[in-house]
Amino acid sequence: xxxxxILKTAILILCTIxxxxxxxxxxxxxxxxxxxxxxxxxxxxxxxxxxxxxxxAWSVLLGVPLAVWGILAYGVFLWLFLLFExxxxxxxxPGLVLFLLAAGFCIYSLILAAISTFLIKSYCxxxxxxxxxxxxxxxxxxxxxxxxxxxxxxxxxxxxxxxxFKHRGGxxxxxxxSAIALILIFFFPAYWNFDAAACLGPLPKGVTEDGHPxxxxxxxxxxxxxxxxxxxxxxxxxxxxxxxxxAAHPDRIRIVHRHFPMDHEVNxxxxxxxxxxxxxxxxxxxxxxxxxxxWEMNDALFRLDLxxxxxxIADLLQEAGLDTTTPAAEIFTQEIWxxxxxDIKTGLEHEITATPGYVIDGKxxxxxxxxxxxxxxxx
Numbered sequence: 001x002x003x004x005x006i007l008k009t010a011i012l013i014l015c016t017i018x019x020x021x022x023x024x025x026x027x028x029x030x031x032x033x034x035x036x037x038x039x040x041x042x043x044x045x046x047x048x049x050x051x052x053x054x055x056x057a058w059s060v061l062l063g064v065p066l067a068v069w070g071i072l073a074y075g076v077f078l079w080l081f082l083l084f085e086x087x088x089x090x091x092x093x094p095g096l097v098l099f100l101l102a103a104g105f106c107i108y109s110l111i112l113a114a115i116s117t118f119l120i121k122s123y124c125x126x127x128x129x130x131x132x133x134x135x136x137x138x139x140x141x142x143x144x145x146x147x148x149x150x151x152x153x154x155x156x157x158x159x160x161x162x163x164x165f166k167h168r169g170g171x172x173x174x175x176x177x178s179a180i181a182l183i184l185i186f187f188f189p190a191y192w193n194f195d196a197a198a199c200l201g202p203l204p205k206g207v208t209e210d211g212h213p214x215x216x217x218x219x220x221x222x223x224x225x226x227x228x229x230x231x232x233x234x235x236x237x238x239x240x241x242x243x244x245x246x247a248a249h250p251d252r253i254r255i256v257h258r259h260f261p262m263d264h265e266v267n268x269x270x271x272x273x274x275x276x277x278x279x280x281x282x283x284x285x286x287x288x289x290x291x292x293x294x295w296e297m298n299d300a301l302f303r304l305d306l307x308x309x310x311x312x313i314a315d316l317l318q319e320a321g322l323d324t325t326t327p328a329a330e331i332f333t334q335e336i337w338x339x340x341x342x343d344i345k346t347g348l349e350h351e352i353t354a355t356p357g358y359v360i361d362g363k364x365x366x367x368x369x370x371x372x373x374x375x376x377x378x379x
Contacts, residue, residue: 008085010140011098015078018133022070025126029054029065033192036241037368042125046274053124055233057305058115060192064184066112070130072180077101077137079173084160087167094160095144096153102141105134194240194302203246205295208256211339213294216246216254222377224253224369227260227347227357230281230301234367235356239302245374252377257298259285259343260355267344269353277306280332282340284313287331288320296320 031038032054042050053059059066077098084094109131116123164170205215224242228235239255246253259282264270266279281301288297297320304311313331314324347357350364358365360373 007140007144011081011137012078014133014136014140015074015081018074018130018137019071019078021126021129021133022067022074025050025054025067025124025130026065026071028126029059029067030191033194033237036238037371039367044125047122048125049122050124050126051233052122053116053120053127055192056120058112058120062185063190064188065192068184068188072177072184073105076177077105079177080164083167083170083173084163086169087163094156094163095141096156097160099138099141099145100157102134102138106131106138109134194236203243203250207289212256212258213289213298214254214256215243215295217251218254219251220254221252222254222360222373223256225256225258225359227258227343227350227352227355227359229260229262229275229278229355230285230304231275231278231306232262232355236302238356238368242369245378249378257294258346259340260347260352260357261340261344262355266340269348279340282343283332283336284316286336286339288322290336291322293320293322297322 028038028040028050032040032051040050040054042048043052046052061069080101081098084098112127113131116127164174203215204218205213208214226235226239228239242253242255246255261267261278261282262270262275263277263279264273265276266282285294285297285301288294297316300316300319304316313328317324317326350357350359352359352364352366354366356367358369360369
């Protein structure tokens with residue numbers, strides 16, 4: 001096999017891998033927000049967790065998931081490669097544009113790796129596979145032009161871009177790709193925006209006899225006792241989806257809320273720092289509950305994006321309809337602290353080891369509720 005043929009095959013394989021992995025990540029991003037039972041195979045630990053990366057604010061750019069942009073980017077690279085292969089001189093294959101495009105991919109990979117390291121503090125294995133693809137494309141593109149070097153950079157760049165505009169396929173492809181990008185930016189559905197507050201609607205709300213807030217049916221067929229953490233995305237996702245079910249079947253399901261922050265400062269289950277501050281968030285929700293505004297504060301806390309900085313208590317109080325001048329000493333009291341510890345103790349007694357945790361008819365479930373239980377209730 002000729003040297004050029006090996007490079008051609010390598011580029012085609014790398015682009016194919018990039019398209020397949022980006023396609024998987026796009027589907028996974030959609031399912032993690034919309035499928036009540038979905039969990040990625042690469043959600044391995046706190047450090048290696050595709051779902052954590054997918055659910056961060058950094059997974060979307062210009063209103064479109066990064067993985068979808070990845071499909072378009074590898075499609076552009078493949079289109080340019082095939083265009084150059086079809087219309088260029090056999091002995092002088094263009095590669096400068098491809099090299100610059102691959103270099104851009106690699107720079108963006110380094111930026112995303114830095115975001116994962118310092119902001120999200122979790123890594124996606126499939127994303128790292130794309131980083132490898134990007135550097136593979138850079139290497140193959142460099143080898144392709146190595147003999148030509150970087151002499152006459154501007155003239156060669158003009159020649160290669162001229163190939164795109166000289167041929168009908170190039171102009172049509174450029175127009176199509178531009179149209180796709182604009183359609184994505186203006187019309188891509190924001191399925192990741194959970195508006196749990198909109199699901200409250202006319203659903204009954206109250207407090208159980210033992211003092212825990214509930215939402216849902218007054219005489220339910222199914223009562224779900226939830227143990228949640230305000231820094232747990234799966235908790236937010238499950239609560240949103242359960243509320244949609246309750247809105248559709250208001251006389252069948254009730255959720256009773258309990259706190260189980262996975263914060264090493266309040267939860268004896270944790271031996272190392274994790275979800276720092278979620279204990280204080282739970283205490284803030286308990287305080288709001290005492291003022292009759294639990295679900296408003298609950299939703300405000302779940303809407304927080306902690307990956308972009310710390311939150312202000314006054315802002316949360318305002319969002320929940322409470323007095324923003326309330327001093328912290330009146331919120332984080334010993335009495336509220338003891339009530340939080342009681343919730344955690346109850347969760348441990350039910351053998352809750354992670355969030356979200358659920359107790360239904362005395363039986364505990366972690367992560368999600370078995371679909372058959374919900375199906376039986378709704379039929």
